[in-house]
Amino acid sequence: xxxxxxxxxxxxxxxxxxxxxxxxxxxxxxxxxxxxxxxxxxxxxxxxxxxxxxxxxxxxxxxxxxxxxxxxxxxxxxxxxxxxxxxxxxxxxxxxxxxxxxxxxxxxxxxx
Amino acid sequence: xxxxxxxxxxxxxxxxxxxxxxxxxxxxxxxxxxxxxxxxxxxxxxxxxxxxxxxxxxxxxxxxxxxxxxxxxxxxxxxxxxxxxxxxxxxxxxxxxxxxxxxxxxxxxxxxx
Numbered sequence: 625x626x627x628x629x630x631x632x633x634x635x636x637x638x639x640x641x642x643x644x645x646x647x648x649x650x651x652x653x654x655x656x657x658x659x660x661x662x663x664x665x666x667x668x669x670x671x672x673x674x675x676x677x678x679x680x681x682x683x684x685x686x687x688x689x690x691x692x693x694x695x696x697x698x699x700x701x702x703x704x705x706x707x708x709x710x711x712x713x714x715x716x717x718x719x720x721x722x723x724x725x726x727x728x729x730x731x732x733x734x735x736x
Numbered sequence: 737x738x739x740x741x742x743x744x745x746x747x748x749x750x751x752x753x754x755x756x757x758x759x760x761x762x763x764x765x766x767x768x769x770x771x772x773x774x775x776x777x778x779x780x781x782x783x784x785x786x787x788x789x790x791x792x793x794x795x796x797x798x799x800x801x802x803x804x805x806x807x808x809x810x811x812x813x814x815x816x817x818x819x820x821x822x823x824x825x826x827x828x829x830x831x832x833x834x835x836x837x838x839x840x841x842x843x844x845x846x847x848x849x
Contacts, residue, residue: 660838667740667826667840668779723769723794724828724838726779 628712633731636706642699644730646712649693655716657688658724659697661708668711668726671697702734739763740841742827748847755814757844759827765837767830768810770794770802772823773843779826785810817848 629647636642648657658673672679672686674695679686685698699706711729743758761768769784771794781794783802791802799821803811810829814821827841 665843667828667843668838669840670838723781723784725781726771728778 628714628727630710630712630727630730632728633733635733635735636699636702638704638734638736639701642702642706642732642734644697644699644710644712644732645694646697647694648712648714651692651714652716655714657686657692657695658713658715659684659686660711660713660724660726661706662711662729663705663708671710702732704734704736706732707734708732740827740829740839742825742841742844744844745842746845746847748849749814749817751818751848753814753817753848755817755846755848757812757814757825757827757846759810759812759829759841760808761810761829761839762808763829763831763839764807765829765831765839766807767832768804769828769830769838770800770810770812771826771828772796773826774823782812814846817846819848822846822848 656673656675659671660668662668671683674686674688688695709729709731711726713724740761749755767786770782771779773779780796782800783794785791785804788807801813825844828838830837
């Protein structure tokens with residue numbers, strides 16, 4: 625699976641949009657981009673995933689560049705409860721074992 | 737609400753003890769996973785199972801074994817606990833091959849003294 629690079633930490637003001645970048649320059653054509661987050665003392669939680677089109681759900685939006693080498697997770701109106709570590713994972717859905725490989729993630733701090 | 741339930745939130749065990757960490761899911765998922773999480777090292781996969789009685793080693797299986805006798809239950813076994821196995825242990829389950837269907841438990845914080 626392709627390696628991802630994320631900034632180790634970011635701050636965001638409450639009520640503003642949080643834009644979390646992820647670089648995956650070695651992504652291959654059949655690899656998806658997944659985002660999970662982990663709130664303190666809880667297990668990771670699935671947020672969203674995509675292949676090449678932008679995606680939106682009730683939690684967030686995922687913007688993938690045309691060359692697919694990077695993506696941005698957008699939380700449109702961040703709240704204090706969005707403070708968490710956000711993981712960007714690139715994964716081939718056909719890989720053996722179906723397991724997720726987590727990197728270091730981005731620690732997002734939403735401030736009042 | 738779908739759930740992955742880990743039997744204990746906190747455990748303290750002595751060095752050399754045999755330790756069982758239990759995980760139960762109610763979603764009829766085929767795949768189940770055990771990760772450990774340590775500061776600075778992130779989440780690392782210990783073992784996973786894609787079917788009853790099937791198991792596969794992850795990245796760090798040494799010192800651990802697993803058991804999956806029923807579809808809903810996946811147990812992690814520390815044969816002889818050591819202090820370097822002090823960690824947060826997370827269980828997850830998923831359906832099919834997609835990475836979006838992973839549901840994690842709340843974790844078990846194990847301290848080996």
